[in-house]
Amino acid sequence: MINLILFGPPGSGKGTQAQRLVEKYDIAHWSTGDMFRFELSNHTELGQLAKSYMDKGQLVPDEVTISMLKKRMESGKATNGFILDGFPRNIVQAQALDTLLEEKNLKITALLSLEVDEEELINRLLNRGKVSGRADDINEEIIRRRLQVYKEETTPVYNYYAEKQLAVQVNGMGTIDEIFEELCLLIDDRYTTQFVY
Numbered sequence: 001m002i003n004l005i006l007f008g009p010p011g012s013g014k015g016t017q018a019q020r021l022v023e024k025y026d027i028a029h030w031s032t033g034d035m036f037r038f039e040l041s042n043h044t045e046l047g048q049l050a051k052s053y054m055d056k057g058q059l060v061p062d063e064v065t066i067s068m069l070k071k072r073m074e075s076g077k078a079t080n081g082f083i084l085d086g087f088p089r090n091i092v093q094a095q096a097l098d099t100l101l102e103e104k105n106l107k108i109t110a111l112l113s114l115e116v117d118e119e120e121l122i123n124r125l126l127n128r129g130k131v132s133g134r135a136d137d138i139n140e141e142i143i144r145r146r147l148q149v150y151k152e153e154t155t156p157v158y159n160y161y162a163e164k165q166l167a168v169q170v171n172g173m174g175t176i177d178e179i180f181e182e183l184c185l186l187i188d189d190r191y192t193t194q195f196v197y
């Protein structure tokens with residue numbers, strides 16, 4: 001099993017790389033941002049609640065986010081493992097994840113952190129906004145707010161896993177293919193069990 005946290009600021013390529021990794025390693029993809037957008041497109045109460053935070057570039061409250069993820073983890077299959085994308089985003093969520101995984105007798109294999117310069121992040125997000133129409137990618141002020149939230153609330157999560165010797169930094173500045181290749185090399189080298197006959 002490979003149980004990964006794909007970590008990094010908004011615009012660092014987590015979603016793009018996660019999609020490719022789940023295909024290659026046949027593992028589940030759990031993106032809390034995608035879950036909220038799904039709820040939103042289905043006009044659920046949870047979607048409406050999440051929108052009020054997402055539109056401002058703020059985090060959705062922990063209880064809401066954790067219980068949504070818990071439900072998804074319990075109903076989904078992850079025989080070969082999973083990638084968490086966009087979660088945990090603060091220490092409370094990291095601790096809640098520990099509890100959730102303990103209950104299931106599972107462990108995080110690694111946290112892979114995509115490292116990208118701030119100006120590059122802003123450009124990528126503004127460009128993505130033109131195509132995706134995501135409300136939180138269109139406005140530069142909201143983008144800066146999200147990056148601020150990331151710095152203040154989310155970066156401590158890296159240290160939380162670094163203390164457990166589980167955090168690894170990956171250069172997130174190249175092309176999509178280059179970054180994917182680097183992630184795969186790392187995963188194959190360190191985390192998949194290789195049988196040599």
Ligand code: AMP
Pocket residue numbers: 010032033034036053054055057058059060061065085086087088089093136146
């Ligand atoms: P993302 O697609 O991961 O960039 O998430 C988009 C937005 O969804 C974020 O700006 C938050 O408002 C919300 N969101 C996603 N994941 C979380 C999380 N783990 N905790 C709180 N809010 C989240």
